[in-house]
Amino acid sequence: MIPLYILGLLLRFGPQHGYQVKKTIAEQLSDFTQIKLPTIYYHLEKMESEGLLEAAREKPGARPEKTVYTITEAGKKAFGTLLDELLQTEYRPAFPADGLFYFAEHLQEEALNEYLKRTVVRLTRAVETIQKHKNETLAYVSEDSKTMVEIIFSHHETHYLAELNWARESLDRMERKKERETEYAETKGH
Amino acid sequence: MIPLYILGLLLRFGPQHGYQVKKTIAEQLSDFTQIKLPTIYYHLEKMESEGLLEAAREKPGARPEKTVYTITEAGKKAFGTLLDELLQTEYRPAFPADGLFYFAEHLQEEALNEYLKRTVVRLTRAVETIQKHKNETLAYVSEDSKTMVEIIFSHHETHYLAELNWARESLDRMERKKERETEYAETKGH
DNA sequence: TGACAAATAGTCAGGACTGATTATAATAAT
DNA sequence: ATTATTATAATCAGTCCTGACTATTTGTCA
Numbered sequence: 001m002i003p004l005y006i007l008g009l010l011l012r013f014g015p016q017h018g019y020q021v022k023k024t025i026a027e028q029l030s031d032f033t034q035i036k037l038p039t040i041y042y043h044l045e046k047m048e049s050e051g052l053l054e055a056a057r058e059k060p061g062a063r064p065e066k067t068v069y070t071i072t073e074a075g076k077k078a079f080g081t082l083l084d085e086l087l088q089t090e091y092r093p094a095f096p097a098d099g100l101f102y103f104a105e106h107l108q109e110e111a112l113n114e115y116l117k118r119t120v121v122r123l124t125r126a127v128e129t130i131q132k133h134k135n136e137t138l139a140y141v142s143e144d145s146k147t148m149v150e151i152i153f154s155h156h157e158t159h160y161l162a163e164l165n166w167a168r169e170s171l172d173r174m175e176r177k178k179e180r181e182t183e184y185a186e187t188k189g190h
Numbered sequence: 191m192i193p194l195y196i197l198g199l200l201l202r203f204g205p206q207h208g209y210q211v212k213k214t215i216a217e218q219l220s221d222f223t224q225i226k227l228p229t230i231y232y233h234l235e236k237m238e239s240e241g242l243l244e245a246a247r248e249k250p251g252a253r254p255e256k257t258v259y260t261i262t263e264a265g266k267k268a269f270g271t272l273l274d275e276l277l278q279t280e281y282r283p284a285f286p287a288d289g290l291f292y293f294a295e296h297l298q299e300e301a302l303n304e305y306l307k308r309t310v311v312r313l314t315r316a317v318e319t320i321q322k323h324k325n326e327t328l329a330y331v332s333e334d335s336k337t338m339v340e341i342i343f344s345h346h347e348t349h350y351l352a353e354l355n356w357a358r359e360s361l362d363r364m365e366r367k368k369e370r371e372t373e374y375a376e377t378k379g380h
Numbered sequence: 381t382g383a384c385a386a387a388t389a390g391t392c393a394g395g396a397c398t399g400a401t402t403a404t405a406a407t408a409a410t
Numbered sequence: 411a412t413t414a415t416t417a418t419a420a421t422c423a424g425t426c427c428t429g430a431c432t433a434t435t436t437g438t439c440a
Contacts (some may be wrong), residue, residue, distance in 0.1 A: 001286055001289065002291075002396095004289055004396095008289075008293045009297075011296075017416070017419075017420095018420070019417095019418060019419050019420075020418095020419095020421095023418095025227050028292075029292070031288075032284055032286075032288040032289070032292075033284060033287070034400085035309055035397095036397075036398055037398085037419090037420080038397075038398055038399085038420085038422085039195075039396080039397055039398065039420075041419095041420065042396070042397070043396090044376075046395095047397095065419080065420080066419070066420090066421095067420090068416095078298070082295065083289075083290070083293060083296060083297060086286060086289055086290055087289070087290065087297075087301060087305050089286055089287065090309075090312060091287070091309070091312075091313065091316075091350070091353050093283060093346075093349055094222055094223060095344075095345055095349075096191055096276060096279055097276070097279065097281070098221075098222045098342045099191065099194055099195065099222070099273075099276055100273070100276055100277065101338045101342050102198070102222075102338065102342065103194075103198045103217070104338050106198070106269070106270070106273060107273060107277075108380070111277060115277050119280075119281070122280060122281075122366065123220060123281065126281075130294045136377055144241075147363050147364060147366075147367040148291045148292065148294050149431080150293050150363060151290045151293050151360045151363055151364075152292065154356060154359060154360075155285055155287075155288060155356050155360075156285070156361075158353075158355060158356045159285075159349060159352050159353070159354045159356075160292035161282070161352070162348045162351070163281045163348075163349070164348050164361075165348060166349075167344050168323055168342060169344060169348075170341045170344075170345075173337050173340060173341055174341075176337075176338060177337040183269060190401090192426095192427095205391095207389075208390070209387095209388060209389050209390075210389095212389095213388095226427075226429085227389090227390080227426055227428090228391080228392085228427075228428055228429085229426080229427055229428065231389095231390070231391080232426070232428090233426095236426095255389080255390080256388095256389070256390090257390090266422070271386095301407085321394070321419095
């Protein structure tokens with residue numbers, strides 16, 4: 001993924017050095033990646049050694065020795081290959097939170113309920129943020145890219161809403177479970 | 191995540207060696223993790239060195255030198271800590287496919303459409319598989335764990351359905367875009 | 381019964397990733 | 411004018427992860 005982003009951004013915005021790439025990624029792609037600075041340097045150097053990028057060390061004078069990377073022809077070809085590979089990937093999400101429910105018997109009674117309630121609050125806010133961010137973005141992109149922007153944002157929006165519904169449903173399920181258990185206990189106690 | 195699973199399974203099913211742990215994870219947790227065998231050995235050894243596990247090399251006679259791991263008191267405590275940490279994690283998904291739309295101008299006209307159509311087919315099948323798998327699982331777990339099983343499976347189901355809807359909507363959006371462009375071209379050509 | 385595949389059990393070298401750190405320049409605060 | 415803070419720019423050591431490999435035992439079926 002990361003090489004794809006770096007190559008694509010270098011193609012779109014021209015030669016940059018590591019720190020600039022990181023800022024560009026933060027601005028442009030923060031919605032769907034959080035890449036750390038050292039990781040970017042790692043890939044820049046690797047891709048240079050593979051001939052996908054050309055490095056130009058900034059002459060002394062500007063002290064901190066910047067290295068500006070330019071995409072090569074081989075780099076453009078590699079970018080195309082990475083895009084084609086991406087066309088083959090399938091949706092296969094992982095939900096760490098599932099571990100909580102799988103090991104539920106090791107948690108305090110109320111912990112899961114509180115977790116879900118907190119989740120509902122957070123996700124409600126997150127959905128609002130996404131919608132705001134979408135509208136802000138739509139306001140300044142070209143007519144031509146609006147469809148793609150909408151597709152990307154709706155992707156996030158739809159999954160956040162799905163997660164929100166799931167959290168609400170799960171609260172319900174746990175509530176009903178408790179009710180059933182109480183009933184059963186009363187029947188028995190009778 | 192992985193240490194949590196290993197500790198939890200060792201707690202639930204008793205002492206096991208690496209290959210057994212892998213099989214147990216494959217049976218029990220394949221829906222929400224795909225962990226590779228060497229990764230399991232890595233964590234088993236690491237956790238042993240940290241005192242979370244106790245290793246017993248199987249005496250010669252049984253040739254391939256098995257190492258059976260047992261969870262220690264420190265391991266149980268660590269498991270609790272990991273569960274507590276998990277309670278703090280937030281939903282923050284990443285969608286590699288977004289890269290396709292972000293860099294859409296570098297793809298062939300029809301590639302994205304075909305990608306989305308293939309996605310719809312795959313996801314439709316995936317949803318069926320999940321539902322089948324859910325029913326199979328519900329059939330043999332105790333009454334008590336049914337709620338948790340439902341919560342975990344509905345988590346996946348809901349997100350797969352969200353992805354399916356998103357793919358359909360995106361096809362629509364791209365269709366409408368094309369229509370708009372055709373209209374515009376005709377107006378101009380007139 | 382011999383031979384071929386599959387399951388069992390594990391190792392190792394190398395690649396990917398990032399927290400912590402270093403160092404300088406620019407800006408703000410007092 | 412001096413100090414503190416933030417932004418810029420990069421490196422390094424150490425952790426995590428896994429593809430490829432080794433080796434044995436257990437079917438399996440011809």
